Amino acid sequence: MGNEYDLSCEEGVRPLITEEELRADCDLVLEREAGGRPCMVSVSLVSEERIRALNDAWRDVDAATDVISLECERPDDPSLAPGEPCELGDVVLAPAFIARQAAAFGTTEADEFRLLLTHGLLHLLGYDHLEEDEAQQMEAREEELLALMPCDEPITGVVLTRHREDVEA
Structure with missing residues (x-):
């Protein structure tokens, strides 16, 4: 059994990569990070107004942002039976x-979208960037994964995690 995706795109929102590319990019990350467990993930493309409302509701930040991850389960959750799919989150x-x-x-x-999709998935898988050492680990993993994707241009450290200000906040 492979990964399952619930994909949605709000009316009027323009996707930056194709659905096929999105699924392939998600599969690449999950195949390398989920320990062989199939995962179920919801990916939603929304307006800035909608993500601002979600950011306010979930993080108490009244501003639009690029990506929000809402975690449900982790692939290494001991309560999951062998082979049971993990409901990773949104x-x-x-x-x-x-x-x-x-x-x-x-x-x-397209490359910025791939970076942020990868970033969001890594958050669901337990990565974070609240501390400098965590940010460095997450950025290194992003760079490794992005190097395996069919990006428009080589993605280097300059392009990685955009949330460095969170380390100082």
Whole structure:
């Protein structure tokens, strides 16, 4: 049994990669990070207004953002039976926000989206960037995974985790 995805795109929102690319990128991350356990993941593409409301509700931050991850289970949860799928959680992305961010960072929209999809999935898998050492570990893993994806241009350390200010906050 493979991974299962519940994909949704809010009306009026323009995806930055194809559904096939999104599934392939998710599979690549999960095959390398979920310990062989099949996972179920919801990926939603939403407007900036919607992600702002979610950010306010879940993180008490009244501002739009690029990605929010809402964790459910972890693949290594001991309560899961062998071979039982893990309900990993939800990754919510705001393509319009990501597109502007791509321009600011000098990346393509598709590559910026891949970075943030990977970032969101890694959060569901237990990675974080609240402390400097955690941020370095997460960035290194992002770079390794992105190097395996069919990106428009080589993605280097300059492109990685955009949330460095969280370390100081």
